[in-house]
Structure formats: structure tokens, C-alpha cells
Amino acid sequence: MRDIINGFIQAIELIFRADPTLYQIVVRSLALSGVSLFISALIGIPLGAWIGFKKFAGRGLVTVILYTGMGLPPVVVGLIVYLMLSRTGPFGNLGWLFTLKAMIVAQVIISFPLVAGFTMAAVMGLDPQLSQQIRALGATPWQTALTMLREARTGVIVSVVAGFGAIISEVGSVMMVGGNIAGRTRVLTTAIVLETQKGNFDLAMALGIILLGLTFIANTLILWMQEGRFVRK
């Protein structure tokens, strides 16, 4: 209990002290998760919408694969990405291992199935006659898809929240492919692991509280979007 209280106090101190190392880690964490989430949404939302809209042979199999992807263990993703990007791996010549690029690749693999899966479920939950009504009003296929996505926006935003939640708190894969290098690939989660291993529980707790705070703020912003403060209802 004392560690938690001390962690709170230290977290406040760290924030107000404007510690440059801490700010660097916070900015890197947000940038990493932001870029990963952006790429995941760019792939996941259209993919999920397409699977949700289209009736095609093998859709059941694709859905099962997607649902399996939603539960991918991050360490397994980290291991696969590590092997792919290691010097002897098929993409070793890129030189991405132990860089932010490798961490982005791993996080995208973890979060895009979540974004796609929840988007697909949201689209499939719409009124089956909605698409027909939209087309009957003169919508092109693109306009139909966009309107359907807008109608499913609550579910689509939930998909983004789920994707964000999965990567901002993720440590296994980023540790493996990023290496937790100070000043280069260290992010909040890997810093927490490091400080815990060093026995600096106060600092680890403080970083944890900052991570929770950031997640809370990010989710609040997303919730505002869902309630239409940014997106018109």
C-alpha cells in the first residue's frame, strides 16, 4: 500500500518537475501507440467493414481467423516479428530490429485484428435493410459504405478504443523487438518493467499511474467523439 501511495506522490512530483527523460518516454509512448493505432485503423476499419458488408465464400473462415487474431498473445507476436526482422530473418536487411519501426510493426499486428473484428461486428449489427434503403435513395457504393460506417460509428469507435487499449498497455512484444533502449526505444511499459526489476517500486508505480492517466485522457477524448462532440450525429 505504501508503494502505491508513494507512487502517487512521485508521479505528481515527476509531472511537475518536468523531468525531460520522463517526458521523452511519455511522448515516445504516445507517438508509438498513435502511429500504430492510425495504421491499424487504416487497415482494420476498411477490412472489417468489407467483411461485414460482403457476403462471400469463406467469410466464416475469415471471421474465425480474425477473431483468433483478436486474441494474439503479444509475446508470440513479438517473437515472430523478432524472427522476421532478425539478421537471418526474411526482412533482416531492413535493419528495423530494436527500432521504433519494429515496435510499430508488432503493435499493428496486435491491434488491427481488434479494430477489424469490432468494426465487422458493428457493421453486421446494422439493420439488414439499411444498405438497400441507402442505395434506394441514390447512394453510390462508396456513399453506401461511408453511410453504413457512420451508422455503425459507436461500434467503430469501440474498435479503436480496443485497439488503443491493447497497444498502449502492451509490453511483451515491444520489449522483444524494441529492446528497451534508453533514449531510443524505451516506452512507459518497458520502463515500468525495468524499474520494477531494479526494485524502484515507487518510480515504477509512478510511471504506471502516468500510463493510466494518459489512457484515461485518450479514452475520454475517444468517448467525446462517440458522443458527437467532434463527429456530428
Added chain:
Amino acid sequence: MSESEILYSLRHVTKAYDRRTVVNIPALDIQRGEILALVGPSGAGKSTLLRLLNFLEPPTSGQIALDDFTLSGTPPPLDITRRVTTVFQRPILLNRSVMENVAYGLHLRGQRRVQSVVMAELARVGLSALAHAHARSLSGGEQQRVALARALAIRPTVLLLDEPTANLDPGNVALIEDIIRGVNREQGVTIVLVTHNVFQARRLAHRTAVMLDGNIIEIGDTDTLFTTPTDPRTGAFLRGEMVY
């Protein structure tokens, strides 16, 4: 019927799902500016025919012509499909305000200054006071009137109505029937009305077609068809007897 009076021309049109033919129409002409009622028991193919007329589905075989355009294989161009719209039995409104729903079809067409058109259509259906309300907070009858206003806002050449007053109270039925008569008379909108209610067909339609098992078994002037039907199944259906 002269050539210029014919708006739709269907020839040897069939529609089948899994080899089961649900529509089979050797020939049907729909006149410009008429109200044509399609009546018949459930499963007769009435709603499927409406979807074919709205180009929402292609026919399995045959030709559908709307004015100069003939549908044969390739999807119809946008300027053709946008001349036709459908109001379905259950109003399917977007999760937006009443105004935004009515403006939707106009926005699809790239129109931005739509306020006056939207308000005029809302006035027509008696919902001006609810313009800013959320569409899904309205009653069933009000929602159907919003759906009708949304369809009329795009100034369609053809309005397809699929049981538009089913499950509505008599007040809303009368209001919607008045609107249907009005747009047909004043704007010359061609209307194809699917209804189970033969009395409604008699009140509204210039011509009535009776469908059974995907076929039009009889079509003609509404009054004549009701008073002197030539097909015994038509007579039975109009008397409310079971028809198979």
C-alpha cells in the same frame, strides 16, 4: 397506351433465388404519371418486383427499360437509378435528426443548400415542428412520414411504396394516402404501390395488378378490376378468400 406514355417497360423478366423463380413477368408497361397498385398474398413477388424496378437487384433474365435506358447486364448509370426511390414498409431512418434524414438524398447528390426543400417536405408531411428532433425518437407513423419526406425531397420520377401504411393508425394512413395522391396529381410522380389492403388500392390506384406466385394474373383499370374481374382467383382474392 402510346410510346411516350410508357415509363417502364418490362419484357420476359424473371427473378430467381436458388433456382426458385419468384418473379415471372412476360410483359408489363407502367404508364408515366399513374398510380399502379400491386396486390396479392404474401410471397407473391410484389416486393421483389419493386426491388427490380428500383434497380436494387438485377433480373435473372429479361429486360427492364426506364424511358430510354434498358437494363441488360451492366449496372444502370447513376442518373437513371437516382430517378427512382423506395419507401419500405418499416421506416429505415438514419441515426440523425429528422432534418438530416430528409436532407440525406439531396446531400448524396452533392446539393448543399437544402434547407428550403427539406422544410417544404417536412411541412408537406406535417412534421415541421419536429425538424430538429432525433429521428428515432418519433412514433412509427411519424417515422414513416419522415421516410416519405426524405423520398420526396429528391424529386423522384418514380416513387415505389412497399406497404407504406402497414401497421399505422387510421390517422396516419389517411395522411399518407393524401400525400401520395397529392404528389401524383401535382408533380406527376409515377407511383407503384405494393399493398395487402385492397381497399387502399381501390382508393389510390389508377390501375391495379394482382400478383400470385410471381406472376401478374390480372391487371387493369382499378374500378373495372374490382367490379368485374376476369380471373376467378382475382375475384376470390378481392373477396378476401384464401388464394393459392
